[in-house]
Amino acid sequence: MCRRILVLLSSLMILATQTSCWSSKEIEDLALYAGLALDTAELSPTEQKLEEQGSTYTKRNRITATVQVVPANSVGGIESTDGSVSPYMNVTGTGDSVLEIFRQYSILRERPIIGHHLKVIVVSSELLKQQSMNQLMDFVLRDNDIRPSTMVFISHGRAEETMISKQKGVIPAFHIRDMMRNQKRTSKVLAPVILSKLDSFMYSKRSYALQNLVTANGEVEFSGAGVIKGNTGHWVGALSQEDTECLSWLTNRGQSGVIKTYDWSNEPITYEVKSLKSKITAKVDGDHLSFDVKLTTEGRLSETWNEEEYPAATHLPQKAEKLFNKRLEQMMQSLFHKLQSDYKADAIGFSSMLKIQEPALWRKLEDHWDEVFSRTPIHLEVDLKITDFGSFTL
């Protein structure tokens, strides 16, 4: 009996030694990165000095990757919340492989970085002229940690500048992510393109538009969009803020925004969109393909600087509607012109409409769609209605 207990006990002890906390990693020993910025290669001063001392490896300098680590290292228990310490820390590396650059951080910083909490990827348009989106996003899409819900942006200037904030206590990556909420207020904010959507764009070789970030004086602004051409994956041009607005309306992703124009006495008059629907129909007449775009919108006359006109006068709505109608058409035509003539890229998504409505034709045009698109006429029809004038006293 004694032997049996001994056997039992020893086997239990062996069991205990077998298991150990091998994959355990305390959260405070890890560095979360919330933002990633990709730029054309440019060595940071620290890197330059390090390389001068011979600290380098076999690489071609093609990209500079900046990760935003949160929270920045701080020693001691409870951190002071007065904001004297920056809440984030940007780490930069240059090379020709995103993963290799990431691993280089491990010989620079004590905490390994993990990508679970990556929220925002910003790619500079300069870099996208040299490298295709597929090349840059390959690692990010393959990585197991990084979520497919990460949002992708384009920056007008250097992307690493979007990861710097002048305001104390603000983490730029979160700031950019949270600005997306303003989509409710203005259609100048495009619907976010997340990694999984980007993946489908890239591999179906479709052209698409990404929200553009402009930085000045430590502030980041959403301004316009950048167009990526599907078959090359390169950046081909920028869209203005109005174009971006039209783009969200055409794709039915925007239900808000303002249309401002100047009235008969050259005073500003503003229309606020309450609802907007667009319908794109492909028309095939023999070999001749064309698109009908119908915009239906209702809204409110929110502001007019014209003091002479009595706001509720019966003739005013018709007059104003006509003005706004013209303005909206103008804006739309400008977008169409840019996409068709300048960039030759269908970032609006006419292709998917054609695919659904005329699958047989689409199969024929699939391979050179962007070329076909640039030659396809688009007929625009706008139906704008002012339903109310806001509250005002008689």
Add this chain to the structure above:
Amino acid sequence: MIILFATIVSFVPGWAVFGQAGAALLVPLFLRYIYRSLYRFVGSGRGQIGHGTKTARQSQPPVPAHSDTPRPASFSGNYNSDLLAVRAAIGGNSDLHFREFTIAHSGARAVLIHISGMQNDRVLNMQIMQFLMYDLPAGSLSSAEIAGRLLPFSELKEEAAIDNFNKLLLFGHGGLLIEGLPCGLLVELPGSANRTIGEPVSEALLRGPRLGFSEVLSENTAMLRRQGFNDQLEMKSYRAGNTIQRDIVLAYMKDIVNPDLLEEVKNRICKIDFDFLAESGYIEQLIEDNYLSPFQQLQNTERPDRVISALLEGRIAIMLDGTPFVLIAPVTFSMLLQSPEDYYERWLPGTLLRLLRFTASFLALMAPALYISFISYHPGLIPTELAITIIKTRQGVPFPSLIEVLILEISIEILREAGIRLPKPIGPAMGIVGGLIIGDAAVQAGIVSPFLVITVAVTAISSFSIPMYSAGITLRMLRFVGMLFASVLGMYGTILFFLLICCHLSKLKSFGVPYLSPISPFRISDWKDLFLRAPMALMKRRPVMMKTRQNKRKS
């Protein structure tokens, strides 16, 4: 076809994977082996091998061994020798009083024996003595039958065996020996100092009867009887204990209880073979199905209303003299999280409170384990802003999360244990002050993170919301096991731990009733009273799982 087959074959893993699968299979087999051999080594309290099995019917429990001294086993009728025998056996007790006298008219000698403090002296002196010495009508008290006719006492029991007579005397009965009578008479029931009946301390309710059981068995049975008019409530008395015997009463509803269940409970009670049953916990441990299980297999309660409603569901109550805790058998898991208040309040609040309790018990069991697995293994599962806050607060903490949790959990458990021992007026205050100060100071000192303090506090509060104290201890204990699992295998381990508990629970039985019923085996009609408490109008039948003799609650 061949291509298809080849495709399938290409997915068949290599020998190494099969080997791993085989090795993984060894783990449960090994655990089972350990479990079996442990059970065989220790044996069950009932002197039987195996567990959870139905005990075979046995004739009678072995009669407790008596001393072999040659003493007259029964009264002879010879006054002198009988008295001498009694005196020889128990006369050495200083609190035993012998009062000899002569009975009126017949002139027979008699002796009244009693223990001081256990009898009302006034009754003894004024009524019994007076009657025997002056008022007894003529006639020889030569047999118990005649004595029964002549003596006008409501409590009158003859006892032929001297041993038993002595035991009863020392238990507090008043004893009477009369010349010529070949047996001893017991005239008065023992009455000793009792506490007043109070509110049940461990199961306080806001709404519901304030009555709790007391230490006196007869009072407890009376409380059950006083619940209402009924002729089917049956109580059967047993006596157990080898050195000091105690009364056990089985209570059940004759027309409801399942006869097989009743037979099983009686069997197990009869087989109790132990020195002394100090509390009903002894019975619980001696008759339960599986003593290696962390879960209790009999419910203990102080509330008569709880007992009577259990009886109406076809369960059996086991009452022991000397303790206010009554056992209810069989017990199912859901009973541990139910409170009588669920039924006293209207069904919507009752349901809400019950669901709250289920949530709380889950938290009490899993919260620290989840904390450890999130912190140490899955930082990606925490919302980003929270993750950042946790990192900030934990940056000064020198310990891995398991040690951190253990420090705080153990100190909270110590605090709780100390709170029970502390004198009543300062107990709660000490608990609050201790908890606050320890929590706050530990954070200030950088030993634990503030987030953990929240976790531990939620856990502690949750475990207090479980209405059964014993069930609360079970969860408190299992919590530590869960923490170990979480610290070794992360979320995977936590889920594994939960599954292990589920496996164990679904295998466990209490007196033949599956512990998890009505969840497994699935009985949809009993779900009315599981997570939800259906309106009274829907509670038409008794629980199916109890297989009651008649199942209608409504006419």
